[in-house]
Amino acid sequence: MIRDFLFFTSEALISIRRSGIMMIISIATITVSLIVFGIFLLISANISNLTNYFSSKLEIRVYLKDSTKQDEIDALKLRFEAMPAVRKVEFIEKAAAWAEFKKNYPKIELSTLVSDNPLPNAFRIGLSDSAKITSIATHLKGFEAVEDVGDMGAIADRITAFSRYTRIAGIILVSLLTFATLLIIVNTIRLTVIARQDEITIMQLVGATISFIRWPFIIEGLLIGIIGGVFAIVFLVFGYSFFVMRFQENIPFFPLVYDHMTLNLIYLGILLVGTSLGIFGAYLSVSRTVKNNY
Amino acid sequence: MIRVKNVRKVYPNGFVALDGIDLHISRNEFVYLVGQSGAGKSTLLNMLYKAETPTSGDIYIDNISLSGLAPKQVPYLRRSIGVIFQDYKLLPRRTVYENVAFALRVMHFSRFRIRRQVAQVLELVGLQQKMHNYPSELSGGEQQRICIARAIVNNPPVLLADEPTGSLDPDTSWEIMQLLSKINARQTTVIVATHNKAIVDDIRKRVVAVENGRIIRDEQLGLYNP
Ligand SMILES: Nc1ncnc2c1ncn2[C@@H]1O[C@H](COP(=O)(O)OP(=O)(O)OP(=O)(O)O)[C@@H](O)[C@H]1O
Ligand SMILES: [Mg+2]
Numbered sequence: 096m097i098r099d100f101l102f103f104t105s106e107a108l109i110s111i112r113r114s115g116i117m118m119i120i121s122i123a124t125i126t127v128s129l130i131v132f133g134i135f136l137l138i139s140a141n142i143s144n145l146t147n148y149f150s151s152k153l154e155i156r157v158y159l160k161d162s163t164k165q166d167e168i169d170a171l172k173l174r175f176e177a178m179p180a181v182r183k184v185e186f187i188e189k190a191a192a193w194a195e196f197k198k199n200y201p202k203i204e205l206s207t208l209v210s211d212n213p214l215p216n217a218f219r220i221g222l223s224d225s226a227k228i229t230s231i232a233t234h235l236k237g238f239e240a241v242e243d244v245g246d247m248g249a250i251a252d253r254i255t256a257f258s259r260y261t262r263i264a265g266i267i268l269v270s271l272l273t274f275a276t277l278l279i280i281v282n283t284i285r286l287t288v289i290a291r292q293d294e295i296t297i298m299q300l301v302g303a304t305i306s307f308i309r310w311p312f313i314i315e316g317l318l319i320g321i322i323g324g325v326f327a328i329v330f331l332v333f334g335y336s337f338f339v340m341r342f343q344e345n346i347p348f349f350p351l352v353y354d355h356m357t358l359n360l361i362y363l364g365i366l367l368v369g370t371s372l373g374i375f376g377a378y379l380s381v382s383r384t385v386k387n388n389y
Numbered sequence: 390m391i392r393v394k395n396v397r398k399v400y401p402n403g404f405v406a407l408d409g410i411d412l413h414i415s416r417n418e419f420v421y422l423v424g425q426s427g428a429g430k431s432t433l434l435n436m437l438y439k440a441e442t443p444t445s446g447d448i449y450i451d452n453i454s455l456s457g458l459a460p461k462q463v464p465y466l467r468r469s470i471g472v473i474f475q476d477y478k479l480l481p482r483r484t485v486y487e488n489v490a491f492a493l494r495v496m497h498f499s500r501f502r503i504r505r506q507v508a509q510v511l512e513l514v515g516l517q518q519k520m521h522n523y524p525s526e527l528s529g530g531e532q533q534r535i536c537i538a539r540a541i542v543n544n545p546p547v548l549l550a551d552e553p554t555g556s557l558d559p560d561t562s563w564e565i566m567q568l569l570s571k572i573n574a575r576q577t578t579v580i581v582a583t584h585n586k587a588i589v590d591d592i593r594k595r596v597v598a599v600e601n602g603r604i605i606r607d608e609q610l611g612l613y614n615p
Contacts, residue, residue: 098500297478300440301539302468303495304461388440389460 099310106311107318110287118319121283125323125372126330128276129365133331135265136361140352146258148350149250150225155232156245157218163240168216171240175220180231182223189216215242225251273372280319280376281383284312288384299388309381313374320373324366331362390416390578391437391547396446398432398602406432407602410446414580416546419573421589422582423613424599430582431475433599434549437580438470439463450547468496471540475551475582477532479524485511486520489539496543510538513568529556537565541572548572550581554588566592586613 111118157175159168168186175184193212220235222228232246288295295308339353352358393412399405407429414420422430435441436448439455448455450466458466479488486507493503511517514534524532533556540548550569554562566581566588573579583589589596589612596611597604606615 099494099497102494294480294482297480298491298495299464300438300467300472300474300478301492301495302464304464307495387460389463 129327316377324369
């Protein structure tokens with residue numbers, strides 16, 4: 096098995112060396128495709144990071160009627176907490192809200208405008224899913240004790256729509272790219288198969304199985320995929336850290352993705368996509384190009 | 390062991406190369422296939438290892454029908470049939486040694502056995518000196534001997550030789566035919582397609598004569614001409 100593997104690998108290397116310029120073009124194309132693929136992954140990781148960031152800041156304020164009694168308030172809190180997509184519920188007593196308001200805006204001479212506390216009792220509700228904000232706000236409005244609901248639904252809707260559209264556009268782009276890359280690999284390997292067709296026929300006549308014939312080409316595809324993947328990763332690692340550096344000089348608090356866990360996962364993904372495309376492309380190419388001599 | 394039953398072969402261009410062929414060859418037999426150029430000798434041999442398939446009729450090897458053989462099984466059939474090709478079919482970018490060795494590699498022989506058997510067989514055909522040359526650096530006769538070495542290197546039970554002496558001088562032809570006789574003597578069925586009258590008449594064996602795609606004569610210890 097190892098013996099065969101070494102033989103197949105040396106066959107693949109000979110073949111790569113012989114195909115010269117075509118192989119370079121092929122590797123370059125795969126590298127570029129994988130770079131675009133990686134850029135898409137980085138962008139979508141950042142968008143989802145951004146969405147989560149904003150979502151965690153989104154909240155709904157529920158203002159209660161003054162007539163609501165304490166036991167009703169306690170019951171409401173429990174009911175709100177039990178609702179799906181609700182992360183936390185905090186009660187803000189009207190006196191505390193008023194004190195907070197006065198502390199925040201000390202310059203306004205409130206006592207001259209209003210004598211009594213004009214603020215209602217309220218709940219501050221944090222959500223775990225910003226997409227649900229509008230529907231939850233509508234639902235909350237239906238409660239007997241609720242005077243009014245303040246939400247950031249419009250902003251949340253926009254964030255959700257934005258992340259959905261970028262995801263759809265990304266998926267289309269990546270599918271097209273994957274397809275194009277596959278075509279290029281299939282055709283590159285096809286050329287090396289055609290160049291060796293006579294040899295392959297002779298091998299078949301002396302008893303080689305199709306998988307024996309296929310292996311060197313599979314390894315060739317695998318190597319093309321790995322080399323393209325490594326080039327793309329090197330480019331992305333340097334490109335992205337440069338981008339992060341520049342970006343944070345200008346907008347320091349913007350939540351960019353730069354934890355190693357996520358980034359390594361993305362780079363690993365690129366390598367996997369590169370190698371699978373290489374292997375699959377070679378497989379297709381041999382199956383469709385080698386003359387059937389059995 | 391080899392049974393050809395009412396085989397007809399029509400090439401895609403409509404040419405009828407063989408028609409109504411019936412032939413039975415026992416284990417360890419030695420058979421000459423003679424006939425004019427274009428008679429259909431190579432076509433018949435090629436069908437025995439499924440390089441060509443009959444248009445109708447069937448061929449059985451060890452009672453296995455070749456028409457019923459799954460494509461997956463064909464490589465294993467071919468490993469049991471050594472073929473000396475009329476046009477050698479050598480790999481131009483590989484050395485003599487590699488050309489012979491890769492037949493064993495295809496069959497997953499160990500590196501040790503490959504080295505040993507290739508060395509033995511190259512010595513047998515007298516090419517051990519040219520082991521590291523490329524086929525283009527050898528004469529026609531030497532190339533033919535690489536092809537012979539490759540065909541017999543794994544001791545297949547059947548050996549098909551299509552004009553094995555086609556480009557050899559009389560002395561070397563004689564040696565090669567002696568070699569084929571020797572291989573036949575160690576439990577190998579040998580079928581030789583040839584135009585070499587001198588040899589057929591000298592080393593007397595069964596003779597099957599083909600003319601215009603039909604068998605016209607089949608005799609034990611026959612002569613090249615009736
Ligand atoms: N692939 C092919 N397509 C069409 N006709 C073919 C093909 N191969 C062989 N033929 C024809 O079939 C006939 C028999 O060919 P074959 O090669 O079997 O002859 P042969 O007896 O081996 O001749 P030779 O002694 O010259 O080798 C010939 O007339 C040849 O032109
Ligand atoms: Mg012939």
